Amino acid sequence: MWMKPVSTIVQHALKTGSVRATSTILAGEPTEPKVVTSEIPGPKSKQLIGDLDSVTQSSSVQFFADYEKSIGNYITDVDGNSYLDVFMQISSMPLGYNHPDMLEVFRNEENLKALVNRPALGSFPNEFWPQKLKDVLMSISPGLDNVMTMMCGSCSNENAYKCLFMTYRKHQRGEKIEFSDEELSSCMINKPPGAPNLSLLSFKGAFHGRTMGTLSTTHSKAIHKIDIPAFDWPIAPFPKYKYPLEEHIRENKQEDEKCLVRIEELFEEFNKKGSPVAGVIIEPIQSEGGDNEASPEFFQQLQRTSKKYGAGFLIDEVQTGGGATGKMWCHEHFNLDSPPDVMTFSKKMLTGGFYHNLDHKPSQSYRIYNTWMGDPSKLLLLEAFLKVVKKQNLLHQVNIVGDKLKSGLHECEKEFPIINSVRGRGTFLAVNVETTALRDKIVGNLKKKGVLTGGSGDQAIRFRPSLTLQEHHVDILLDRFRKVLKELK
């Protein structure tokens, strides 16, 4: 059955002034950005930055926000500036600010008690936990049988990596399922065979987190890594494409092949070195390292190569997951032979965690475990979010709004040669700027015009709106983007 796109309904509602909280536009959302201070951060934010710096490192703060006044797609700062927010707390607010259905969650007394009586979920879970895991997380599983909740993206990846190692060793042991005494004693002093020489293959430009295991697989920016010891693991090239894709099919295919050849070499090299690759870790779109895409065929082949070498295949959907690519999971665009072995999530999903197949289910208690094992209150928020996605058909809307934004950006790149390589899926989009300095200037000038975006890698501007972005927001965004580009000419 064809459904009238939600965004059309809303456009109509906007015109007729009949917008209600049940539409994807929240009552009270500003109709356009408003910047009232000559500088950003404004004076009040500046003073608060000083205050904050007296007790913590604060030099990354852009401004202080007023989360009581922020609404829908607009964030308001303490100086009274209101920005159209297409960055959304680094891609992590799925429905924008103060969504009434999210606020409602903890007005329910049972949910409030679940929030305040935070259990050690691995030992004393809430009565509702099994059913909620099924109704909420398993309802959007990417074809995987099990799920574990965690606190954040880094923690999800750390624990998922451990599952990869454990499963690789399980396969090595074969029939012999017991640990040897030598393994049990050597692991306690960080030595093989108990703490084995195994590696994970990651990609140049990747970002998987900042804890020490994940940081060894992160290669986006030196400032994230410098001075921190790391595991000596294989790092493969990630395809670098020429845009527009349809004009560079042959070169990009060659690029895929070149990378895949190097990946096989790395498997062989690390096998020979005595540090076999237990798993391959990859983002569907490199989201911090520059919004770098690879083709479905690349991912298909990479999964086959992983399988060939007995390595687990982990897709990190921490930034891409939750619907912004037009599907719940970005890798669903890739038509893989089978689901990945493990898939991690966080950010828009509100809870961290990972799905995994049964081969990657820990064989004993306490191997993947920690005090909290996530937080039931975050699953309750996710439940509310997913209900809105379904009720308002938001994935459909993301595709419509994303198409409009992408077309607009393509027009901009024709008009302004300073930008190029428009790319992405759904509203999860990016465009490159010739230099880092110019990119930073454009992001800064957009902010001065009331539009909040982010940089990624050295050259990209990334768009990470919530799922409630509408077509009229895109008009505002493109209008301000054009103005900024014109002023640079």
Add this chain to the structure above:
Amino acid sequence: MWMKPVSTIVQHALKTGSVRATSTILAGEPTEPKVVTSEIPGPKSKQLIGDLDSVTQSSSVQFFADYEKSIGNYITDVDGNSYLDVFMQISSMPLGYNHPDMLEVFRNEENLKALVNRPALGSFPNEFWPQKLKDVLMSISPGLDNVMTMMCGSCSNENAYKCLFMTYRKHQRGEKIEFSDEELSSCMINKPPGAPNLSLLSFKGAFHGRTMGTLSTTHSKAIHKIDIPAFDWPIAPFPKYKYPLEEHIRENKQEDEKCLVRIEELFEEFNKKGSPVAGVIIEPIQSEGGDNEASPEFFQQLQRTSKKYGAGFLIDEVQTGGGATGKMWCHEHFNLDSPPDVMTFSKKMLTGGFYHNLDHKPSQSYRIYNTWMGDPSKLLLLEAFLKVVKKQNLLHQVNIVGDKLKSGLHECEKEFPIINSVRGRGTFLAVNVETTALRDKIVGNLKKKGVLTGGSGDQAIRFRPSLTLQEHHVDILLDRFRKVLKELK
């Protein structure tokens, strides 16, 4: 000014039947444990464990709890059993269940919005953030100037470790504060000098978390570590004392000295190996590895040795912090020359994080950073908790109740030779049992009598009640403990 101990007030209130929500006993708390099922987990929990296992690893689950019915020091399970809970979600519920002041936090609309509009705190913090950090976290700082919030204990330690490495390298660089091109490029491929060969010294029996950096410093149980690659870092012996302490002063002092000599040797060995020790990581009481204590003199000397070798000194108060030892931080019992360089916390503190001195403040943005950088809603809960601590003088109460429990345990160890080595501070107490099998049996039998405790290490039973434990709870606990021990005779 001498204040009448709160527990006395409460005892009086209990006798006169005038208990109010403002006392440390919550209205509606059971007067004694009640176990109605012949087995634990009961039939309803068993069925839920089956349900849960179909979607996630569930073999560590003890029972499913009813968090609507649980109240104060009593946890109720789905089968209607009510336990006196002196384990409290692995030492993490500071005021027990459904404390009215905690439930009140998110009935406040501003706080509810802070919960639902979860910001990227490193970039767009809430207006209240600087002041709340000062009023809440800095009000209980262990003499350190700065604080960073994180999500959990592992994450707090991971990030604190990074600060140790960064500061060690800063000192090595001396005047030259810029990173070299070689450092910047080599760190991106996980090689020195950018990803340097530095190590952290940890202790046998230690537990600092399960992510790959912290897991390399965890040495409590093989099942936590097996199959996971680890950094080859120095592991020092932790003192093993004979109890009672006052009867073994000379041997225990020799034990301290032996360990301290070995620690210096390890510093020298790892210096020679080209992997200098950048930091020393220690718990004030080894809380997972067996409730192992070391003397104030040991900690004082360890801090001096760390300083001598230019290594940062990190105290991990994840389990010991938050008041249960009778002081807000356990290491405050040690009379150190100066505060530790870094001190991590989580669990009872509701938010993770770490305090650090200015030498350990990251010199640039984005070196210690992640999407959420903690969660403002957890700081709001901590604020409510600390207000209750102050209002009800709970640290004083912990000391009174802890003394009573410790005396009672000492009496038990005289009566029942199967147990020994009663130890600990405040209500953060433990006792050893001759064998692991017997220890597990006692913990299980206590549960059947309605008292929830935990094991630690191979032989210890640990007590980790909330700060609201009262003297009459201790009577119940000791009564059930005696009964269990008698039945084993």
